[in-house]
Amino acid sequence: MPLPTIDDIHEAAARIKPWLHRTPVLTSSSLNELVAAHLWFKCENFQKTGAFKARGATNAVFQLDEAEAKRGVATHSSGNHGAALSLAARWRGTPVHVVMPENSSAVKLRAVSAYGGKIVTCAPTVASREETLARVLQETGAVYIPPYNHPQIIAGQGTAALELLEEVPELNIVMAPVGGGGLLSGTALTVSALRPEIKTWGAEPLMASDAFQSLQSGQIMPVQSTTTIADGLRTSLGDLTFAVIQKHVAKILTVNEEDIVRAMRLFWERMKLVVEPSGAVPLAAVMAHKEELAGKRVGLILSGGNVDLDRLPWNA
Amino acid sequence: MPLPTIDDIHEAAARIKPWLHRTPVLTSSSLNELVAAHLWFKCENFQKTGAFKARGATNAVFQLDEAEAKRGVATHSSGNHGAALSLAARWRGTPVHVVMPENSSAVKLRAVSAYGGKIVTCAPTVASREETLARVLQETGAVYIPPYNHPQIIAGQGTAALELLEEVPELNIVMAPVGGGGLLSGTALTVSALRPEIKTWGAEPLMASDAFQSLQSGQIMPVQSTTTIADGLRTSLGDLTFAVIQKHVAKILTVNEEDIVRAMRLFWERMKLVVEPSGAVPLAAVMAHKEELAGKRVGLILSGGNVDLDRLPWNA
Numbered sequence: 043m044p045l046p047t048i049d050d051i052h053e054a055a056a057r058i059k060p061w062l063h064r065t066p067v068l069t070s071s072s073l074n075e076l077v078a079a080h081l082w083f084k085c086e087n088f089q090k091t092g093a094f095k096a097r098g099a100t101n102a103v104f105q106l107d108e109a110e111a112k113r114g115v116a117t118h119s120s121g122n123h124g125a126a127l128s129l130a131a132r133w134r135g136t137p138v139h140v141v142m143p144e145n146s147s148a149v150k151l152r153a154v155s156a157y158g159g160k161i162v163t164c165a166p167t168v169a170s171r172e173e174t175l176a177r178v179l180q181e182t183g184a185v186y187i188p189p190y191n192h193p194q195i196i197a198g199q200g201t202a203a204l205e206l207l208e209e210v211p212e213l214n215i216v217m218a219p220v221g222g223g224g225l226l227s228g229t230a231l232t233v234s235a236l237r238p239e240i241k242t243w244g245a246e247p248l249m250a251s252d253a254f255q256s257l258q259s260g261q262i263m264p265v266q267s268t269t270t271i272a273d274g275l276r277t278s279l280g281d282l283t284f285a286v287i288q289k290h291v292a293k294i295l296t297v298n299e300e301d302i303v304r305a306m307r308l309f310w311e312r313m314k315l316v317v318e319p320s321g322a323v324p325l326a327a328v329m330a331h332k333e334e335l336a337g338k339r340v341g342l343i344l345s346g347g348n349v350d351l352d353r354l355p356w357n358a
Numbered sequence: 359m360p361l362p363t364i365d366d367i368h369e370a371a372a373r374i375k376p377w378l379h380r381t382p383v384l385t386s387s388s389l390n391e392l393v394a395a396h397l398w399f400k401c402e403n404f405q406k407t408g409a410f411k412a413r414g415a416t417n418a419v420f421q422l423d424e425a426e427a428k429r430g431v432a433t434h435s436s437g438n439h440g441a442a443l444s445l446a447a448r449w450r451g452t453p454v455h456v457v458m459p460e461n462s463s464a465v466k467l468r469a470v471s472a473y474g475g476k477i478v479t480c481a482p483t484v485a486s487r488e489e490t491l492a493r494v495l496q497e498t499g500a501v502y503i504p505p506y507n508h509p510q511i512i513a514g515q516g517t518a519a520l521e522l523l524e525e526v527p528e529l530n531i532v533m534a535p536v537g538g539g540g541l542l543s544g545t546a547l548t549v550s551a552l553r554p555e556i557k558t559w560g561a562e563p564l565m566a567s568d569a570f571q572s573l574q575s576g577q578i579m580p581v582q583s584t585t586t587i588a589d590g591l592r593t594s595l596g597d598l599t600f601a602v603i604q605k606h607v608a609k610i611l612t613v614n615e616e617d618i619v620r621a622m623r624l625f626w627e628r629m630k631l632v633v634e635p636s637g638a639v640p641l642a643a644v645m646a647h648k649e650e651l652a653g654k655r656v657g658l659i660l661s662g663g664n665v666d667l668d669r670l671p672w673n674a
Contacts, residue, residue, distance in 0.1 A: 087630040092630060307667060310632050310667055311632075313404075314403040314404055314631060314633075314663035315631070315632065316626050316627075316630040316631065316632060317630075347630035351623060351627060354667070354673070356667060357668070357670070357673050
């Protein structure tokens with residue numbers, strides 16, 4: 043499949059506009075002081091479904107033709123993509139099937155159900171997930187909308203950076219977390235096309251530093267089984283997201299678990315924002331690389347805010 | 359002392375503007391659905407110091423004359439007012455003394471210290487607090503800036519409603535929580551002067567329903583010792599705040615503790631906003647009085663977001 047272009051991202055922005063929030067960009071003088079840099083936070087925790095994932099899913103679902111829309115869509119997801127696809131499909135009036143591991147958290151199962159997604163459980167292995175998805179696709183004729191390695195998904199995720207650049211033109215760096223790479227590749231496409239002098243950096247947990255290793259080695263290094271608290275970032279890159287990241291991402295910073303929890307708590311305490319661990323990874327990276335970033339103007343994509351309030355890391 | 363007028367509130371808005379945030383007004387389609395009404399939330403949890411208290415304190419501190427500013431300011435506070443006064447005094451370059459009960463939470467003591475307030479501890483009784491404050495005032499010659507029963511404080515707190523009305527003109531009701539009544543009386547003054555057809559309602563915990571009782575009986579009924587989770591609302595009305603509330607507040611709704619915690623959690627889960635229990639009381643009131651408010655357009659002042667993250671009510 044061809045990589046998306048900046049035109050695809052502009053078209054995605056127009057397509058999703060009637061359905062999604064233009065999320066605010068917030069700042070915090072207390073956090074700026076703490077890191078001795080200037081930070082702008084693109085608050086995708088305020089996005090529909092509580093995460094940027096609604097952008098890509100909505101962009102994909104509204105590009106189905108009528109026959110496809112009648113058959114429906116399907117995906118596998120243990121988190122935010124399943125909820126996002128379910129909501130977008132509800133808006134379009136399209137059936138939606140979400141393959142989820144049977145050990146998914148109750149909170150996540152409930153979110154998908156609440157948006158009208160039909161849940162099909164599988165064993166918590168890649169093999170079972172792929173078999174189950176294949177069966178669902180065969181039985182229903184649904185269109186597969188993958189969580190990140192897809193041009194329409196990447197283009198949709200790139201619209202968050204589009205809004206950020208419109209609102210804060212004078213940046214040195216834009217930073218996004220990287221799991222499968224949908225958000226980071228979309229961000230890099232937008233930034234490199236519109237403002238090539240601004241660098242795009244990724245941030246990921248040390249416990250799932252596959253993107254960092256992939257960039258180093260020049261080939262996709264799959265993530266090893268990991269229990270990083272940043273549960274949205276436990277996935278490996280795909281060929282499309284890797285191709286974009288290789289071309290347009292200058293650097294990937296890694297952070298330890300303690301720093302992720304500390305950054306997450308700073309969002310809650312200083313900015314009164316509920317941010318999930320994955321969304322706190324870029325701030326953790328800024329804090330862990332203060333010297334390098336001193337005085338810089340950095341835009342951070344705060345990717346989501348879906349947290350189980352009964353299981354907060356500082357109450358563990 | 360004379361009650362503040364709408365002119366005082368307009369002047370307060372101009373005076374505090376260089377120092378404070380114009381906080382955003384947020385909405386949530388999911389909460390609107392839940393209560394079958396249209397809600398607008400004025401997010402004072404995003405205000406400097408994490409609460410609306412910064413408005414009144416800043417308004418008062420910047421009205422000191424040069425001689426007063428040299429001598430300093432003093433107050434008693436177990437919470438947000440002490441932090442707000444400390445920050446405003448720091449901006450003005452004025453010494454600040456805060457009398458706090460010796461059993462104040464570590465979080466609150468730290469906040470006052472961090473903003474440069476000099477803490478003077480007292481026993482956790484009204485008598486000790488008053489004695490200690492009197493001694494501080496005598497020794498330092500500082501100007502006493504009370505937490506709510508003061509025209510400059512009331513005028514400052516009224517600026518939040520000013521911004522809300524500018525942003526959302528078509529409201530039926532504006533609702534604010536009521537403890538000492540600074541926020542509610544300031545809100546009522548603004549709303550009644552600018553948009554007399556809009557009603558101002560108060561909301562308070564059933565466990566500290568002194569404002570409700572005071573309105574009923576026509577005289578100030580002091581709050582009984584209470585352990586309501588809404589710790590910002592444990593205080594009694596003052597003569598100034600009561601006079602305004604009697605004249606301009608149409609109704610006070612009361613809510614139980616369970617509903618406060620439920621409303622607080624809804625802010626966190628659905629809106630990704632860190633809101634303190636006191637700030638959740640108006641939403642709790644809307645939920646507990648759904649029939650009465652069905653279809654109405656209601657502005658709610660979300661008063662603050664200062665919460666001890668190590669002691670959340672749903673992890674108790």
